[in-house]
Amino acid sequence: MAAQIDNPGRNNPSEDEVLRQIEQAVLDHRLPPGTKLKEVQLANLFGVKRGLIRKVLTRLAHSRLVDQTPNRGARVAQPSVKEGQDLFATRRVIESAILETLIARVDDKTVRQLRKLLGSEQRAYQRGDSELALALSVDFHRQLAALAGNSVLEEYLNDIIRRTPLVILTHLGDDEQNRCRNQEHAAIIDAIEQRNVKNAIKIMNQHLMHIESKIRDKPKAPQADLETLLRPAAERAPA
């Protein structure tokens, strides 16, 4: 776990700063779901007292990024398939509302801002800098929410953005196929520029569905019956 947290022991970080760094480590896929978060270790890593870490873990648990079990400590959360599906479905609702709100108030400066961000994202992809590309693609969604100007929608979207990697990594793994498709960001900006709400929402939904549709219960391996289990090993079919 130590390698996945920034080298933070330098300057006595605040509670908020520690919170942010752990969140960022989740977002960057550096802290996989299920990772045990030990208080003393974190306190040493960040150069803070254990009490501060306990506060941070409380907050992270309250946000569902972390599962806290009494006497067993904290782990990075592992959402169920159902929760993953619910999260993505809700994400479609929130992102659509953001687009609608944004388009009702958009101006040319806003569009230029978005295109500039898209440009950075595209260059990062071209350079093969996948860490930066990931960060910028996340920023794209954040920026839409910030520009829409509804602080509650923004808050919920940021919450969803923080939780999305947990779903993806838990159920699909860390594969570039499961990230934002960059060209869809461009198409969304085009639709925004054209003030075309319907089209923007349509593309956004496709954008999200390409990941969402893969989140489902995997077929369970057929359960061997008791008779099969009790047969001598030589007579069993290969597993």
Next chain:
Amino acid sequence: MAAQIDNPGRNNPSEDEVLRQIEQAVLDHRLPPGTKLKEVQLANLFGVKRGLIRKVLTRLAHSRLVDQTPNRGARVAQPSVKEGQDLFATRRVIESAILETLIARVDDKTVRQLRKLLGSEQRAYQRGDSELALALSVDFHRQLAALAGNSVLEEYLNDIIRRTPLVILTHLGDDEQNRCRNQEHAAIIDAIEQRNVKNAIKIMNQHLMHIESKIRDKPKAPQADLETLLRPAAERAPA
């Protein structure tokens, strides 16, 4: 403040229980926005140690129900007008999505459940039991979310429900005019029964707009200029 918290010193409540009781006091309009939440007092009231209260306050602050200022303690939050407007606008988005999801899966048993709840609510109104009526009208919305079956939407609606009284009490006061209109709950159930998504959403939006439209910046009193302020008192116009 003591009178507004349940008599909780009896049985060593858990952290979650203390959290719930404070949330409920906000929801019941017993804890007005701006109320100072003193740690030692709360600890004595609930019969717990101060450390537990600090954890609860951290969680409440993280949920924006409470404002925590360093060295000055915690107060029940007082959302701005803008935040109130954003919250209601977001509520319309979330409630609409819940209705849509619910109607896609509704059966007769669900409709009966909702009608039963509505009946209790109507009887409370008729008896003039306004505390119970308030609680049941809140439960109506909660129930819609629970029955829709998307846990993330449910979570966000519950968050919104907890924060809504803060907006109303801060900006409109504790007036029965600013509560749910009971007949609109009935009309929403009718639309659900008819699987009429469009109509259900329309009524829900009207339901929320009757409060939302009152949340706005009040015109500021004209600011007296310096000349007026420096005139002898006898020559000043009445305030």
Next chain:
DNA sequence: TCATAAAATATTGTTAACAATTTTATTATC
């Protein structure tokens, strides 16, 4: 009597110590 400064009290923030529980390592037994 009013305004200001000083003192006292209350409240919030932090900490290390200790208790309780869980996990890991070691030892004993078959």
Next chain:
DNA sequence: GATAATAAAATTGTTAACAATATTTTATGA
């Protein structure tokens, strides 16, 4: 060598004491 029991170590949970800060009360001077 495998398993169970025991011991040791690690981790989480709780607490009271103390530090730091804010608020309230009291004293003093004009």
